[in-house]
Amino acid sequence: MDTVPDIVALNEHEPRFEILEAAAACFEARGFASTSIDDVARRLGSTKGRIYHHFSSKTDLFTAVYRHGMEMLHVHLQPLAEREMEPLAKLKLLATEHVRMMLATRAFQRVVWEGVELHLRGATTPEQREAFDALIATRERYSAYFRQAEEAAKAAGLLDYENLSIANQVMFMTLNSPIFWYKPRPGETDADREALVRQIVTYALRGLGARKELIE
Amino acid sequence: MDTVPDIVALNEHEPRFEILEAAAACFEARGFASTSIDDVARRLGSTKGRIYHHFSSKTDLFTAVYRHGMEMLHVHLQPLAEREMEPLAKLKLLATEHVRMMLATRAFQRVVWEGVELHLRGATTPEQREAFDALIATRERYSAYFRQAEEAAKAAGLLDYENLSIANQVMFMTLNSPIFWYKPRPGETDADREALVRQIVTYALRGLGARKELIE
DNA sequence: TTGACAACATACTCAGTAGTATGTTCATAT
DNA sequence: ATATGAACATACTACTGAGTATGTTGTCAA
Numbered sequence: 001m002d003t004v005p006d007i008v009a010l011n012e013h014e015p016r017f018e019i020l021e022a023a024a025a026c027f028e029a030r031g032f033a034s035t036s037i038d039d040v041a042r043r044l045g046s047t048k049g050r051i052y053h054h055f056s057s058k059t060d061l062f063t064a065v066y067r068h069g070m071e072m073l074h075v076h077l078q079p080l081a082e083r084e085m086e087p088l089a090k091l092k093l094l095a096t097e098h099v100r101m102m103l104a105t106r107a108f109q110r111v112v113w114e115g116v117e118l119h120l121r122g123a124t125t126p127e128q129r130e131a132f133d134a135l136i137a138t139r140e141r142y143s144a145y146f147r148q149a150e151e152a153a154k155a156a157g158l159l160d161y162e163n164l165s166i167a168n169q170v171m172f173m174t175l176n177s178p179i180f181w182y183k184p185r186p187g188e189t190d191a192d193r194e195a196l197v198r199q200i201v202t203y204a205l206r207g208l209g210a211r212k213e214l215i216e
Numbered sequence: 217m218d219t220v221p222d223i224v225a226l227n228e229h230e231p232r233f234e235i236l237e238a239a240a241a242c243f244e245a246r247g248f249a250s251t252s253i254d255d256v257a258r259r260l261g262s263t264k265g266r267i268y269h270h271f272s273s274k275t276d277l278f279t280a281v282y283r284h285g286m287e288m289l290h291v292h293l294q295p296l297a298e299r300e301m302e303p304l305a306k307l308k309l310l311a312t313e314h315v316r317m318m319l320a321t322r323a324f325q326r327v328v329w330e331g332v333e334l335h336l337r338g339a340t341t342p343e344q345r346e347a348f349d350a351l352i353a354t355r356e357r358y359s360a361y362f363r364q365a366e367e368a369a370k371a372a373g374l375l376d377y378e379n380l381s382i383a384n385q386v387m388f389m390t391l392n393s394p395i396f397w398y399k400p401r402p403g404e405t406d407a408d409r410e411a412l413v414r415q416i417v418t419y420a421l422r423g424l425g426a427r428k429e430l431i432e
Numbered sequence: 433t434t435g436a437c438a439a440c441a442t443a444c445t446c447a448g449t450a451g452t453a454t455g456t457t458c459a460t461a462t
Numbered sequence: 463a464t465a466t467g468a469a470c471a472t473a474c475t476a477c478t479g480a481g482t483a484t485g486t487t488g489t490c491a492a
Contacts, residue, residue, distance in 0.1 A: 015439080029337060030337065031247070031249060031337075033247060033249035033250040036478080036479055036480080037479075037480065038478095038480095046440075046441085047440080047441055047442075048441085048442095048480090048481085049439085049440050050439075050440055050441080052481075052482085053438085053440060054439090056481095057480080057481080058479095058480065058481090117396070120396070120397070121245055121247075162411070162415050163415060166415050167415075167419070169393060170390055170393055170416060170419050173396075174389060174423070177385060177386055177389040180333070180336070180389075181336070181385050196382065199377070199378050199379060199386075200382070200386060203377070203383070203386050203423035203424070206422045207390070207419035207420065207422050207423035208419070208422075209422065209428075212376075212425075231469080252448080252449055253449080253451085254449075254450095262470075262471085263470080263471055263472075264450090264451085264471085264472095265471050265472075266470055266471080268450095268452085269468080270469090273450080273451080274449095274450065274451090433492105434491105434492090435490105435491095435492090436489100436491090437488105437490090437491105438487105438488090438489085438490105439486100439487085439488085439489100440485105440486085440487080440488100441484100441485080441486070442483100442484080442486090443482100443483085443484080443485090444481105444482080444483075445480105445481085445482075445483095446479100446480095446482105447478105447479095447480090448477105448478090448479090448480100449476100449477090449478085449479105450475105450476095450477090451474105451475085451476090451477105452473100452474080452475075452476100453473085453474075453475095454471100454472080454473080454474090455470105455471080455472070455473090456469100456471070456472090457468105457469085457470080457471095458467105458468090458469085458470100459466100459467095459468085459469100460465105460466090460468100461464100461465090461466085462463100462464090462465085462466100
């Protein structure tokens, strides 16, 4: 049983979806700057015309991939974030599902990462800026799911970190890290993936000061 | 002749050094693919001619920046790694100095990061491949400083992680993370930076299963 | 049957960029 | 004094790649 089945299939029926998947794969493999529209078209077995019919520019395509990546995260975690739970248990749940999503939608999440990087570097034109700011805002809202749980857990004496902003940054680096080095091996089982997820989440929660007994 | 090439720190007064610094700043700001040789030249107040007189290609320039970044790390940490110390204390020392270097030589370390990324993506031509492999090997040797300390500390019951490879990956992501989000603020003091370093190192060591009392 | 439009493909333009070929200047050795 | 080469600048070439303008094909509504 896949952990995130229907999320990935969110827009499967849209004609744009196939292009998004190809673009995500290309951007993941070579990065935004080194990926040409022709690369994406070649992967689709099509030509530029198809892509420019659905997207106005390379940046537009990129932001669409970013948006879809963030949407998958939101759709998956929002209901969990709204549950009434003990804060540390909720943080563990959110972190676990986040890492699962990183593995399940790796290409898209890599694009999200690069989008944040591009934003931090300010490598955007003025018009792009506005669209980009909206995307980053979406990401901020997502981050808030975790931040609230972190603050609540700290207030309850279940976590122990100094600066929330730093703690949040470092925690996300940990949880996002598999998008860089994880490659699914042939013959890999769900149990293998789950073991990976568990180790990453354990590392993150301990890093935030959770005691061992409380996160197992 | 040793199989391990000697690490020779680059002299500040070499004519190539100024170019390396400008290149590192440009690569940090825009990434390898989006940085043109003219960009680097413009930052230097020079023209291409100067750069191509000292470096045979854009890739050659990039690898030189990478190499210098790794050399600075090696020169700084190698003597520490060779000390006889309690493993956990040594790991803490190495981690602390590593993070300090991330802040102090951020632009170069960002290039090292991108170099590893490019290597993981296999985005290199056959000739580049050889030079790249040598660079990655240097990075592997550096990583071994930490790995040995981690293994020794675990054997002594001072750490508690499942898989060494995963633990190492996630730990480095944590320690490297400030190259992405750290920006020196005006009026920032050494104490501010040290507080940042301490929080990151604490997070990393706790993540690996170190008990709170043992790392303070 | 035909018009209209969506969904592409084809064939271009043009700006940017890696790399090269060829000056030019200046210090230093002889 | 002059030859020489290092350290650049200038002025190119060749090519890639984003974006556009213009076909072509199938579908569907009236």
